[in-house]
Structure formats: C-alpha cells, structure tokens
Amino acid sequence: MTASLLFGLLVSGLLIGGLYALAAIGLSLIMGVMRVVNVAHGALYMLGAFFVYTVTVQWGLPFPVAMVAAMVAVFIVGVVTERLIVRPVRHEEVNVLILTFAAAFVFEEVAKFVWNPRYKNIPPYIQGNLSVGALQVDQQRLVAFLVAVVLIGVLFAGIRYTRMGKAIRMVAQDEEAALLLGIHVERLHMFTFGLGAALAAAAAALLGPLYLVYPAMGWNPLLRSFAIVILGGMGSLEGTILAGLLMGVIEVMTGYFISDRMTTVATFAVLVLIIFVRPTGLFGHPVEER
Amino acid sequence: MQQRRLGLGVVVLFLVAVGLTACAGFGTGEQESGPIKVGVLVPLSGPASQGGQQMKNAFELAAEQINASGGVNGQPVELIFEDTGGDPQKGVTAAKKLIEQDQVWGLAGIFTSGVALAVSPVAMEAQKPLVVTVAAAPAVTDQVKEDPETFKYLFRTGAHVVHFAQNTEPFADIVGASTYYYIAQDAIWAKGLGKALEARLTRKGVQKVGETFVPRGTEEFAAPIADIQSKNPDLVIAALVSAEGVPFAKQYYDAQVPIPFIATAGVLTFEENVRGMGEKADYVNFFAWSWDIPVTEKTQPFYKAFREKYGFAPSGYEDVRSYDGLHVMVEALKQAGNTDPDTWAEAMQTLRYTGVAGVYEFDESHQAKWGEGLLTGLLGQWRGGQAVIFWPEAVATGRFEQAAWWKQ
Numbered sequence: 001m002t003a004s005l006l007f008g009l010l011v012s013g014l015l016i017g018g019l020y021a022l023a024a025i026g027l028s029l030i031m032g033v034m035r036v037v038n039v040a041h042g043a044l045y046m047l048g049a050f051f052v053y054t055v056t057v058q059w060g061l062p063f064p065v066a067m068v069a070a071m072v073a074v075f076i077v078g079v080v081t082e083r084l085i086v087r088p089v090r091h092e093e094v095n096v097l098i099l100t101f102a103a104a105f106v107f108e109e110v111a112k113f114v115w116n117p118r119y120k121n122i123p124p125y126i127q128g129n130l131s132v133g134a135l136q137v138d139q140q141r142l143v144a145f146l147v148a149v150v151l152i153g154v155l156f157a158g159i160r161y162t163r164m165g166k167a168i169r170m171v172a173q174d175e176e177a178a179l180l181l182g183i184h185v186e187r188l189h190m191f192t193f194g195l196g197a198a199l200a201a202a203a204a205a206l207l208g209p210l211y212l213v214y215p216a217m218g219w220n221p222l223l224r225s226f227a228i229v230i231l232g233g234m235g236s237l238e239g240t241i242l243a244g245l246l247m248g249v250i251e252v253m254t255g256y257f258i259s260d261r262m263t264t265v266a267t268f269a270v271l272v273l274i275i276f277v278r279p280t281g282l283f284g285h286p287v288e289e290r
Numbered sequence: 291m292q293q294r295r296l297g298l299g300v301v302v303l304f305l306v307a308v309g310l311t312a313c314a315g316f317g318t319g320e321q322e323s324g325p326i327k328v329g330v331l332v333p334l335s336g337p338a339s340q341g342g343q344q345m346k347n348a349f350e351l352a353a354e355q356i357n358a359s360g361g362v363n364g365q366p367v368e369l370i371f372e373d374t375g376g377d378p379q380k381g382v383t384a385a386k387k388l389i390e391q392d393q394v395w396g397l398a399g400i401f402t403s404g405v406a407l408a409v410s411p412v413a414m415e416a417q418k419p420l421v422v423t424v425a426a427a428p429a430v431t432d433q434v435k436e437d438p439e440t441f442k443y444l445f446r447t448g449a450h451v452v453h454f455a456q457n458t459e460p461f462a463d464i465v466g467a468s469t470y471y472y473i474a475q476d477a478i479w480a481k482g483l484g485k486a487l488e489a490r491l492t493r494k495g496v497q498k499v500g501e502t503f504v505p506r507g508t509e510e511f512a513a514p515i516a517d518i519q520s521k522n523p524d525l526v527i528a529a530l531v532s533a534e535g536v537p538f539a540k541q542y543y544d545a546q547v548p549i550p551f552i553a554t555a556g557v558l559t560f561e562e563n564v565r566g567m568g569e570k571a572d573y574v575n576f577f578a579w580s581w582d583i584p585v586t587e588k589t590q591p592f593y594k595a596f597r598e599k600y601g602f603a604p605s606g607y608e609d610v611r612s613y614d615g616l617h618v619m620v621e622a623l624k625q626a627g628n629t630d631p632d633t634w635a636e637a638m639q640t641l642r643y644t645g646v647a648g649v650y651e652f653d654e655s656h657q658a659k660w661g662e663g664l665l666t667g668l669l670g671q672w673r674g675g676q677a678v679i680f681w682p683e684a685v686a687t688g689r690f691e692q693a694a695w696w697k698q
Binding site for chain 1: 334336337339340374425476502504505507508509510512513514516517520533536537540541544545546557560561563566567569570602611678
C-alpha cells in the first residue's frame with residue numbers, strides 16, 4: 001500500500017463525491033423548504049440525461065448548450081410535477097411519497113416510449129488525463145467536479161443574497177410567517193421544486209458521459225441521494241455537501257479495501273452509526289412541531 | 291374531503307383492475323386448434339433491459355418467419371411477452387400469469403440465472419416446456435442432471451458458463467498471459483464462470499491474481515481499476531454484460547490501464563453501444579457467440595433480416611440464441627407431431643437443428659452442446675467503431691493488435 005495509491009483513491013472519492021452532492025442537493029433543497037420527500041428525484045435525473053443525449057447526439061449541439069437545455073427542460077417538468085402531483089397532497093406525507101413514486105414510474109415509461117429502452121452514450125465533453133505526480137486524473141471528472149462546485153456556490157450565493165433566496169429561507173423557517181409577510185408561498189414551492197429538479201439534471205449531464213443512459217438509471221442515484229440527505233441532516237445544504245464527499249470516499253475506500261459488493265452496506269452502516277450518535281444527521285437541527 | 295376523493299379513486303382503480311383481469315381470462319383457447327401460445331420471459335426494465343429488448347426483437351422475428359412459412363403443422367405461433375425486470379420474484383409472478391391466465395403451451399427466454407432457477411420449478415410443476423435462451427449458470431441445467439424426471443421439460447439453447455470459459459481461453463494464449471484478473475457482475479452465472487475460468491486457466495499455467503464482483507448496474511469503477519493496477523495482471527477478463535460494462539470500459543480507458551481486457555459477450559458486443567463510446571472502445575476485446583459472417587447458411591440472412599426490421603445490429607448472443615431457441619422449440623414440436631409435452635421433450639433429446647449460431651444438439655442435462663461442428667464462439671476487437679474478428683482463423687476478418695499503451 002503506497003501513499004500515492006491512497007492519495008489516488010482519496011482524490012477519486014472526493015471527485016465523485018462532489019457530483020453525488022450535486023445530485024442530492026436538489027432533493028435536500030426540496031425537503032428543507034417544502035418538507036416533502038420527492039421520490040421522483042432519480043427519474044428527473046434520468047430525464048436530464050436523456051435531454052442531454054438528445055441535444056448533443058441527436059441535434060449535434062455543444063455540451064454546454066445541452067446541459068443548460070436539460071436543466072431548463074427538467075425545471076419545467078419539476079414545476080409541472082409540483083403543480084399537478086405534489087401541491088394537492090403536500091400536507092399528507094404518505095400521499096406525496098406514493099404519488100412521486102408513481103410519477104417516477106411514469107417518467108421511466110415516458111423515457112422508454114420517447115427514446116426507447118436501448119442504452120445511450122453521451123460523448124465525453126473533454127478528453128485526456130491530467131498528471132499530478134504519479135496520479136492520473138481524468139480531466140472529464142475534474143471538469144465535472146469544478147462545474148458542480150460552481151453550481152453549488154451559485155446556489156448558496158443565490159439563497160443567501162437574492163430576494164428570492166431570502167424568501168426561500170423565510171418559507172423554510174416559517175411558512176405561516178412568510179404568508180403574513182406577503183410571500184407567495186405556493187409559487188415559491190413550485191420554483192423550489194423546479195430548481196431541485198434542474199440540479200438533478202445538472203448532475204446527470206455531468207455524470208452521463210462517464211456512465212450510460214437508460215430509463216432505469218435514476219434508481220441508484222435516488223437511493224444514494226436519500227442516504228446523503230439523511231447523513232447530512234434533512235434539508236441542510238452544507239450537510240448534503242459534506243455527506244456527498246464522505247459518501248464518495250467511503251464507496252471508493254470500501255471498494256478497494258473490503259469489496260465492491262460491500263459499498264452499499266458500508267455506506268448504510270456509516271449512516272446508521274451517525275444517526276445513532278447524532279439523530280439529526282451531521283448538520284441537521286431538531287424540528288419543532290408546527 | 292380530499293381523503294374521501296383519494297379513497298374513492300383507489301376503489302375505482304381496484305374495480306377497473308379486477309375487471310381487466312377478469313376480461314383477460316376470457317378467450318383462451320385449446321392449443322390443438324388455436325395458435326401455439328408461447329410465454330416469453332425477458333427483462334424489459336432494469337439494467338439488463340437492453341439485452342431483454344434484444345431477446346424480444348429476436349423472438350418476434352423468429353415467430354414472424356415461422357408463421358410466414360406455415361407455423362407448426364398449420365398452427366401459428368403466438369408470443370406473449372412478460373417483463374421479469376431480472377428479478378426472480380417478478381419472474382415467478384410473470385410465469386404464473388402466463389401459465390394460469392394466458393394458458394401458454396410453453397415458456398421461453400430468461401436472461402438472468404436467478405430468474406431461470408426460480409421459474410423452472412413453477413414451469414415443471416405445471417408440465418410446461420421451458421427453453422432457457424440466455425441465462426448461463428451451471429445450476430440451471432444441473433437441475434436436470436440431479437432430477438431428470440422432474441425437470442424433463444427444461445432445455446437450454448443459451449450457453450453454459452463452461453462454454454464461456456472455453457471461449458475466453460484462446461485469448462490468454464494470444465496475449466501470452468501467465469496471470470489474469472477477473473471482474474464480474476455479482477450474479478450466479480458470473481460466479482460460476484469465475485470458477486470455470488479458474489479451473490481451466492490454472493491447468494494452462496495462467497494464475498488468477500485478483501477477483502472483484504460488482505453489483506449489476508454499477509457505475510463507478512475507481513476502486514476495482516485501482517485494484518487491477520496494483521495487482522498488475524497480464525490480462526483482465528470482464529464478465530460485465532449488463533449496463534455496468536460500458537462505464538467500466540470508459541473508465542478503464544480513461545485510466546489508461548496498460549493491460550488488455552476481454553469482455554465476455556454482452557453489452558460490449560453491441561455495435562451501437564460501442565460506436566457511442568467513440569475512441570474509448572478502441573482495443574476493447576470481446577468474445578461473441580456469433581457474428582455477421584457465414585457461421586452457417588442461416589447466419590447472414592438472420593443478421594440482414596434483423597437489421598432491416600429493427601435498424602440496428604444483433605449482439606450475437608441473447609438475440610441469436612433466442613431466435614434459435616424458438617426455432618428449436620418449434621422444430622421439436624413439428625417432429626413430435628402434437629403438443630404433448632412428453633413427446634416434445636423426447637423429440638428435443640434427439641433433435642439436431644442447424645440454426646444461426648451453429649448446430650444444436652442437447653446433452654443429458656438438456657444443455658445445447660459446445661464444440662467444433664456444433665456451437666462455438668469467436669474473438670474480436672473493436673477498432674474505430676468496427677469489429678475485427680481475429681479468432682478462429684477460418685472466419686477471421688483481420689488480425690489482433692496491441693494498443694500503444696499496453697505493456698509489452
């Protein structure tokens with residue numbers, strides 16, 4: 001076991017963890033602001049990948065255009081989903097779970113119908129490796145990680161400094177008070193849901209060229225995102241980022257030192273351990289009954 | 291009020307579902323006068339869905355051609371497809387639906403060995419012929435060996451894992467390997483293949499230096515690739531036949547691992563997948579069970595018909611063995627002269643049928659035999675989006691080449 005191998009594994013884990021965090025942060029945002037669990041998050045991620053495929057491969061447009069187009073398209077799908085499916089049952093947690101679960105299957109069937117179930121490849125947006133000493137880092141992963149960092153930074157800045165961001169924080173803290181202050185809570189929920197979906201699409205765009213695009217591709221990221229959100233603390237964006245990075249490192253280290261079959265087990269073992277020690281997750285706060 | 295509406299909705303949905311189920315029960319006819327109904331179990335969802343769709347396409351093409359040439363002694367073949375999702379429990383439910391509700395004469399298909407093992411007792415209990423066309427685990431046909439009376443209606447036109455190992459073996463000679471690393475999906479058949487490879491390659495003096503099993507549909511391979519690099523074998527054998535095969539090949543290329551790898555059929559033999567990978571597919575080696583070359587007089591006409599009907603190429607395994615599987619099933623029915631499953635099973639045991647992949651004969655475990663003059667395989671390499679078949683020499687379309695970044 002050499003130090004450079006360990007360093008290589010750590011870098012790989014952190015790079016992929018950053019993308020896991022981006023995939024999960026939309027789910028965390030929706031949970032934090034709307035207090036609902038969106039089981040269709042993985043399916044929205046999948047739709048994002050298919051939109052990127054269409055724009056890059058079928059229409060021949062550059063990757064950045066495809067990524068933005070996919071984010072816009074999935075934002076719209078998210079907004080419509082919130083309006084038609086989530087809003088009518090938003091205060092009934094179980095119904096939100098059931099209906100978004102059903103929506104996930106509907107999206108999967110739509111993808112099969114529109115794009116067919118055959119596997120699709122998104123071409124790489126950048127080729128080659130970067131040498132850091134003995135370590136070879138795939139440039140595509142590095143760029144994906146950096147774009148993810150920028151997107152997460154923009155999200156944080158938006159929430160902290162813009163009027164819309166302040167309104168989102170207000171609604172997340174106290175919905176009734178926000179209503180009294182004249183904030184259009186329902187419209188804000190619709191926007192938040194769309195934004196969460198668009199972030200899933202961004203993650204799919206960045207990860208799609210590394211993987212493979214097919215209708216069932218959203219279920220693994222969904223499960224992983226749930227684990228990240230719980231680990232980080234429900235609704236905590238900072239926690240989601242830290243948990244995403246941690247998840248990436250745990251996966252790679254477990255895969256190398258124990259077994260690839262045990263990566264999910266190890267992830268959930270850490271999750272259980274942290275929940276046992278700190279029930280609200282890494283950055284979560286106890287929720288008062290409202 | 292909202293809850294009451296939701297409750298009413300659930301009741302209405304339930305009634306509609308019950309009504310549809312009842313309606314579907316009508317109209318099931320006698321097999322002797324109506325069509326011969328064959329239930330086809332394929333994964334149309336989940337990570338193996340591309341293979342499942344390929345199987346479905348091949349079955350449809352076979353049925354179309356069989357019916358166009360007079361069916362089975364005048365009776366047309368009717369296929370009823372059910373999605374297993376690659377899940378044994380879902381497979382059993384689908385098989386029961388086909389047997390009890392659709393009253394099929396027999397069952398065919400099945401991609402994953404877990405589904406084949408779960409479904410076969412159900413089919414045997416109902417005395418339904420079952421032709422497994424893809425699932426490769428030894429345990430599937432071992433059932434026949436262990437209890438020939440109970441499993442007398444079970445046959446496999448798909449390959450046995452030992453055949454996969456026999457097909458991979460020549461590649462170790464070609465690259466002059468003395469060590470190998472095995473990476474495979476965490477599945478029954480792949481574990482069986484691991485054992486078969488170890489037994490065969492160790493006898494040749496090729497030692498295993500590492501082994502990794504990853505869940506089906508895995509997307510991240512940083513850890514296995516690091517493990518391969520640290521073990522530094524002469525050859526990597528990758529039994530990653532579903533969705534995970536492509537991310538592995540891409541990430542293996544990105545890491546510029548200086549070791550040749552061979553894919554054991556599956557997703558990396560699909561022309562459209564490989565072309566979508568661009569240069570990352572260059573020097574990916576594979577073994578295939580058939581290709582668009584004159585293996586038998588039926589091979590190239592099948593490839594032509596498949597391309598014309600679907601607009602893309604067959605992979606050469608799941609589709610070819612499924613196409614041949616239905617033909618074999620039907621040929622035995624023709625020879626039996628009736629639909630009695632016992633007569634059909636007897637006909638299968640003595641059948642010799644020339645299909646797309648080669649000649650089908652069944653051994654005592656009802657496994658299609660492997661060997662010269664029967665069913666064999668071939669080795670190829672992707673270069674510039676084109677497959678170069680380099681082994682066996684009799685059908686080779688080019689030569690095997692070393693990639694510039696491989697160790698010499």
